[in-house]
Amino acid sequence: MTAARVPVGPVPVRGRLLGEHATLTEREREVAGLVAHGLTNVEIAAALFISATTAKFHVGRIARKLGAVNRVEVVAWAWQSGLAADAAGRVPAAR
Template sequence: MNLESERTQPSIELGVVDEVRIMLVDDHAIVRQGLRSVLEREHDLRIVGEASSPAEALPLVAHAQPQVVLLDLKLSTSSDSEGIDLCAELTARHPGLAVLVLTTFLNQDLVLRAIRAGARGYVVKDVDTSGLVRAIRDVSGGGSAFDPRSAAAMVSGLNAPEALPELTSREREVLQLLAHGLSNRLIGKRLFISETTAKFHVGNILRKLGAASRAEAVYEASKLDLL
């Protein structure tokens, strides 16, 4: 069987196959190069940009408008989960964007935090090529994608006793400004984000704290020593 002809056959029979536009975000250039080499062998996958840090990723995503961001969680030596904050920021700014976490780190807390930050999928870096390609196609189509170990960690976390609300560093910044009575517009100006993004973070804070209003959120946060 000729695998190459089998892969390209759909474009012959059905016309041009819709491309999935992908952004790679990983702090290691060699990892990005390897992913590009592997993924662009697929007729329907196209890499439209690469970034090594949140500072690079945010403007590049806005410019290139990918459908999927393949995101590592560790983007610097100072944090093992910097990518989670970036995930929350990206999904707030681009509601239709599918973030797929691809990382070496796997534990219950990280999987749940990634999901709460808006990730549609979570796979570890020892996934085989076919599994990664399938995950990308699944999240680009509006679905979710988890490898077996990530799925098990997620189920275990959802069944665990309820813990304190896990706020991202950005949400903690917004919460501090909420406590000072700032509006969404002023929060956005103070943090150099849009009013819409500020509103998204406020909504997440209210949801995580089980609050019906901004004042109640501040009250609940103070009881939990989050302020």
């Protein structure tokens, strides 16, 4: 079964466009939204029932696809693209 790939629009971050030609899987979109809410890889793993290593892998692939140089740029992109709002229901209540 192949994951659905969803194109994402470019978003200006620090004077350059991130995600200009990026296509993220649904799982990567979920992970990006949780990263935007400040969740660690361990917290993302618990929320999505995956391992922390898998969460870390997803975050790295997201950054590469977007052209982000660090997690902060992934966060900025996720908020500006609307993925953070989409993930609000998945953020653990203690956050």
